[in-house]
Amino acid sequence: MTDKYKRQLLDAGVNLESALDRFMGSEVLYDNFLLKFIQDNTFCQLKEFLSNNDIQNAFVQAHTLKGVVANLEFLPLLDILTPMTELLRSGDIEKISEQQELLEVRYDKICSIIKDNH
Incomplete structure (x- = not known):
């Protein structure tokens, strides 16, 4: 991973240090999972x-995605998916549309960073 790529991920709110710790310090392994994510x-x-x-x-999809972004340390997505998952669990969908829009913006930003660096 280039320094530019790392900086972009950090600027997007990714906890890169913790993520790399989870992936045994392997930038190559982590980057492979980033590609799988997109x-x-x-x-x-x-x-x-x-x-x-x-x-x-x-x-089910929100819960799955929450687990994936937690493992990848995509904190801006996790911050939205955690309450969204609980709202869906309880069947309360009134506030979902606001969260969905913000989730999509943040998701697209992280995906763009990954795509732009490959």
């Missing part, structure tokens, strides 16, 4: 289920 369709499925008001399946 290829994963969990986020797209979450959006689809939310647009169809399929709360149960949206919850």
Whole structure:
């Protein structure tokens, strides 16, 4: 990983030090998981289920995505997915649209950084 790439991730709110610790200090391994993240369709499925008001399946996707972003230390996404998951768990979808919009902006930003560096 280049210093520029690392700086972009840090500026986007990624806890890179903790993430690299989780990946045994291997930047190559971590970067491989970043590439897998942008290829994963969990986020797209979450959006689809939310647009169809399929709360149960949206919850499953949000919970899955929350685990992935926690492991990758994408704190700006985790900050949204944690309360969103709990709202979906309880079936309270009134506040979801605001969170969904912010999640999409932050998700797109991190994905753009990853794509721009490959």
